[in-house]
Amino acid sequence: MQLDTVLALASCTKLMTAIAVLQCVERGQLDLDVDVALILPEVGKYGIITGFDDSKNEAILIPKVNHVTLRQLLTHTSGQAYDLVHPLLIKWRASRGEEPWTGPTIEDKTTVPLIFEPGTAWAYGGGSDWAGKIVERVTGQTLEEYMKKHIWTPLGIKDLTFWPKTRKDMEDRMADISMLGPDGKKVFDVPPGVFDITYGATDCSGGAGAFGTPSAFFTLLQAVLRKDTKLLKPESYEELFRPQLNEQCRQALNDLILNDQVSRDFLSVNVPVTAKKNWSLAGLLVEEDQPGWVRKNTILWGGLPCLVWFCDREAGLCGFAGSQVLPPMAPPIMKFHESFQRGIYDVYAATTQ
Incomplete structure (x- = not known):
């Protein structure tokens, strides 16, 4: 070492993603408090998981009421949790024949039910992964390309x-x-x-x-x-x-x-x-x-x-x-x-x- x-x-990595998001906010490409579904329709599309019916091997899901915002994604208040560590999300994945946090893309890994109504609680999860994806979608660049141009190179890194x-x-x-x-x-x-x-x-x-x-x-x-x-x-x-x-x-x-x-x-x-x-x-x-x-x-x-x-x-x-x-x-x-x-x-x- x-x-x-x-x-x-x-x-x-989350620190760099937050900087990238705020740069996009400065340019008027993003807003921290607007519904992210306008750019990320995958977020929250399954609603909120409230339980699991073992007899049917089915998750109990209800629609969300609140919008998910970019601010919530960055502060872990969106309801998005890591499926690797949440028991209900692990069961939900298994009921679909899937393993937690698998698949090659952010959409594969992070499109999961929310675990609470957005803005009402706190859970560590993949919100920054979605935040990185929204930067990619509004800039037309990968995070590698974006951060190299706007974060790393300006600092000589x-x-x-x-x-x-x-x-x-x-x-x-x-x-x-x-x-x-x-x-x-x-x-x-x-x-x-x-x-x-x-x-x-x-x-x-x-x-x-x-x-x-x-x-x-x-x-x-x-x-x-x-x-x-x-x-x-x-x-x-x-x-x-x-x-x-x-x-x-x-x-x-x-x-x-x-x-x-x-x-x-x-x-x-x-x-x-x-x-x-x-x-x-x-x-x-x-x-x-x-x-x-x-x-x-x-x-x-x-x-x-x-x-x-x-x-x-x-x-x-x-x-x-x-x-x-x-x-x-x-x-x-x-x-x-x-x-x-x-x-x-x-x-x-x-x-x-």
């Missing part, structure tokens, strides 16, 4: 892509995926071909599909921290950073992290369980200072093979810690990343006294 090692960035295996200069630097053993200490190599982090995708996944080096992603984070106008206007950065959830959705997010251990491991990115949280267009937002660590309104997020980033505007600090280790967001690895973050804040405190 080196600064130029190519990592699967997984859900760290070369080592970000959705297709590293098509680039010999990156393929040779790709990290292997490893697995943490049951003891939480020993690490085992995952044989090639056993785990495909793209799940056979032929589309660019705006929610989890990018690959890049730590140096490249950190360059992006630094640009976001300093509000680089090569990417967005100042008012768009404010929209990117501000808390987005209404009280009902905010409570749903906090309750999920507080009451469900699996969700806590996946979603808290080391922020204490009792700390109040919100969601921004960029990621998890901390609503109160954490002594000796991140400040209020710091944004953090990560990616499946134990990656995590943070952006603390008040302190003027950002950071990225990367690994390629499973299981997803494994607590021993995440705690190691927390030690890195806290060490950075220790240095910061010593230099600001």
Whole structure:
């Protein structure tokens, strides 16, 4: 693992997709609060799943009432959930003879029933994948083409892509995926071909599909921290950073992290369980200072093979810690990343006294 090692960035991709969306909003191509069905008729077309009739092997579905908006897709309040982890969606897939999150396109992977009425709760899901798809549809470009032109090249970044295996200069630097053993200490190599982090995708996944080096992603984070106008206007950065959830959705997010251990491991990115949280267009937002660590309104997020980033505007600090280790967001690895973050804040405190 080196600064130029190519990592699967997984859900760290969501930050770049949010930037792409806001760029399209600036140009008048998209609106955060308009019904996305005008461009993405697939979203919510099955309605809302409320249960499953095992005797008939059929999902119980009801029509949705509210529109799904782009803002909801980016903040996980649309009702869209990952079918890999939701019991009813797993049953719905099985009733159709399908496996969760399969098929080559975003439409294949993400066209599933909603799990609640849009705008009324919170669930982590493929909203950013749909957001990436809507960018593609309004611009006529793939996300690879779009981000290269409007995000990566303006910042001088070369080592970000959705297709590293098509680039010999990156393929040779790709990290292997490893697995943490049951003891939480020993690490085992995952044989090639056993785990495909793209799940056979032929589309660019705006929610989890990018690959890049730590140096490249950190360059992006630094640009976001300093509000680089090569990417967005100042008012768009404010929209990117501000808390987005209404009280009902905010409570749903906090309750999920507080009451469900699996969700806590996946979603808290080391922020204490009792700390109040919100969601921004960029990621998890901390609503109160954490002594000796991140400040209020710091944004953090990560990616499946134990990656995590943070952006603390008040302190003027950002950071990225990367690994390629499973299981997803494994607590021993995440705690190691927390030690890195806290060490950075220790240095910061010593230099600001």
